[in-house]
Amino acid sequence: MKLIKKVNILIVGLGLLGGSYAKALKRLGFTVKAITKDKASVEYALENGIIDYGTTEIEPEIIGEADLVIFALYPHIFTEWIKEHQQYFKSGAVLTDVTGVKGCIVEHIQSILRNDVEYIAAHPMAGKEVSGVENSDDSIFKGANYIVVPTEKNTPEAIELCRNLGELLGFKQVAELSVTEHDKMIAFLSQLTHCIAVSLMCSNDSEGLEAYTGDSFRDLTRIARINDEMWSELFLSNKQPLLDEMDKFRASFDALYEKIKSNDRDAVREMMKISTKRRALFDKKI
């Protein structure tokens, strides 16, 4: 299958990411249908031209005509959905997703999935601090990374299709990682940073501090406004890689603490030099 305009696309789960996918794909000229649990989301998306058709029901004919099905659901709901409704897929359909953790779903779903349907996992590393289709915005893909997460069960054709999707959506970079590499990377770059921001906000309940806040603190805690339902599931679904990264961070933080406590200025400066050098690699390339 090539990603051309006659491909029928179905999005399951019309939240922030599902809606942003729909907006980008509609703009490119695709026909986009959606199934989502919330009636208000369907109405909003139809009224605003984000989708061509939407329903809150499991409609076998809508599922059965889709060539490409994009799942934008929480991990456990995604797995349940496949178990309950996979009989409706068109033979040869390709499934992909937006789930932020992979170890807990990819191999499991691939093992229970019909043999004539292929699931190729993907993680668009884009988001906002707000949720819902009302906040969807495909400009969040610009400058962001799209990670394809193939396993040995995937065909080169599906991997290629999934890469093309990332490119069409407007991501800055399309990359490939294994399930293990992906989950380790995401534990460090995304989940650990959210843990730090949440812990920082919970560590001090002094009143009135906001009056003195500068941009450093604001930038560091932006992600402390967090969708607790989604992120708690993501954390627990990726528990061991996350705990490993938390351990490493704590060791590093404790080392800095001891150097400050013992007035070892040279050792403090050495950590700062390492940090400065390493951080330079992460500057945004425009």
Place this chain on the structure above:
Amino acid sequence: MKLIKKVNILIVGLGLLGGSYAKALKRLGFTVKAITKDKASVEYALENGIIDYGTTEIEPEIIGEADLVIFALYPHIFTEWIKEHQQYFKSGAVLTDVTGVKGCIVEHIQSILRNDVEYIAAHPMAGKEVSGVENSDDSIFKGANYIVVPTEKNTPEAIELCRNLGELLGFKQVAELSVTEHDKMIAFLSQLTHCIAVSLMCSNDSEGLEAYTGDSFRDLTRIARINDEMWSELFLSNKQPLLDEMDKFRASFDALYEKIKSNDRDAVREMMKISTKRRALFDKKI
């Protein structure tokens, strides 16, 4: 003394902040002179019209004609400068500063200072990740906080003058804190965040992670590019308040770790809810 254009201003230390003060004050029509250790900084500032006069020498007549002297030096250099050169100040001169820590300098300097000269401490909470007069930019004051840090030795007139300076420079808010309140606030809002960013960058040396970085990680580690000479001095000059805040953060981080480890999703969500609620207070008011 009122802050009117005939007031002679001397800036000691022409780096990022000294240069930014000079730019703002020159634009307002003040005559601004500067003493700084680096010849290239003087030349750059003169060529670019940032100051009216500059020197790398301790020139008694330049110091002696200043009504307002602004110190933009590292804490220990500031203290040494006062000890060595305070005999040159004009009687009635007011001194202020930009130092990011107060406990280690304010009361000490006030105790050794001549009785006919007054030092009123201030902390402009603005900065950049780069240093030097070449990077000075008075637009960093917009939207930022300016903290006046008076003690019982200060007169209402000097406090008022210092507040006026913050307003003239274009800060969003001018506030007052005691030395102890200031150092505790700065330990949490500024120093702890820098400790976290440095520790995070030092906790993982995997190569190639930058290819997958999203904005969360980038925002959280922006301040990990750090002037190690300055910040190591600021950390050690404010050691106990900083260690106290580091202890509180670690306790909060450890609590989150244990909740994740024991799969206590409700408790994880509870921390996220507290964090979300508290972070909302810190949103930038435009």
